[in-house]
Amino acid sequence: MSCEVLVLYFAKSSELAGVRSETLTVSTEITSQQLWDQIVRSHPSLSAIQDQVVLAVRQEYVAIGDELLILNTGDEIAVIPPISGG
Amino acid sequence: MSCEVLVLYFAKSSELAGVRSETLTVSTEITSQQLWDQIVRSHPSLSAIQDQVVLAVRQEYVAIGDELLILNTGDEIAVIPPISGG
Amino acid sequence: MDEDVEEPKDFVKITHNRLSADEVSQLVTSPSCGAVSLFIGTTRNTFEGKKVVRLEYESYIPMAEMEIKKIFADVRQQWLHVKHLAVHHRLGLVPVSEASVVIAVSSPHRSDSLDAVKYCINKLKATVPIWKKEVYEEESYKWKENKECFWKNQDEV
């Protein structure tokens, strides 16, 4: 089973990916590592920051790793490089 | 030897003394306790707060006690009840 | 007005407009509170000897608002007497010396608001998805990284 998620890119990740958002078709059951790997396949330049990012899934932080995600069409995924607010 | 000092009263001490400032003739060598005792003789109602005050001599705090003060005419003495700024 | 009838309020604004310390402090002022503590983050003119000509902030706005509300919830658990909380964060171009963030906390007595405002700015730097790009005189630039950013300091989130 697969679904269409909205992927958002911010700051350096948006510069590397060359887009600010896009729709990606991914499996509905996927680890965060697999999701990240698929994002990097679409935008190989993102591998430059792979040790420095986390993801956000439905606006909640998710580390890149073994955590299993259950995704649905329309879910919002974000690539979050190191923050610098304040 | 004696001199004329300016005594300032603030907050509750000014209400009790009934004045905000006055000139007092005091000896040029005097302990802060003796100075306070002389102030209380002029305004007996001030004895109500004698455990709660300090003095300021030339705008520096001086506890009421054995400290010997060297005073000159024109020196400013202040009676300082507990503060509540901020 | 009885001091228990006023409900605690939370204010979050992420905006492209200039920030005002007076506005944010007035949001949290309460007749039952004797203390308002503010933290104002301002943009600096140098970084490692390079002259900063301007800064630009961007944010994942809805998530940033949620993360700020989580910080507020943490504060209310730790400091029961905190009354109102406000965070205004500016986005877009921020000239040097202008405020990028204003945080205000009110409480009946001062130690709660002083400690809580410190907690808020420390936590905001670690968890709220906002990014600052510093642009240097020679027109190079750098995306900044808070040392508090929580996934920079540990192996796993």
Next chain:
Amino acid sequence: MDEDVEEPKDFVKITHNRLSADEVSQLVTSPSCGAVSLFIGTTRNTFEGKKVVRLEYESYIPMAEMEIKKIFADVRQQWLHVKHLAVHHRLGLVPVSEASVVIAVSSPHRSDSLDAVKYCINKLKATVPIWKKEVYEEESYKWKENKECFWKNQDEV
């Protein structure tokens, strides 16, 4: 502008006018500083269940200014990176919810200004000759006493 060329400045004002957080924060803002911390003391509407209708402050002004400058000297000894310091204290009638004191401290990094502003307000309450008279609804009143007032806490000064 180089960050070392701007001299640290101290601002003290004891005034009958209304205080402004923006004004005080702007006094201490510096292009070399990323942080401004403020403390605003506001007048409360109740004391031990009694409704406070107004507050009046008075001060031994020249000595209060000197004591505030002593606090600034202490701050500069303890926090070498603090840049500018400002204290504005209001006198006379202060309506409920308005500011009686605003303290602002700037520093390149935030922890210095946050810690220094806390030190300033704690020390101000202990040593600066200013008095607050709370007037209650039934027109009784009380001269307040800070628990920090330094000669209330020890046998000898």
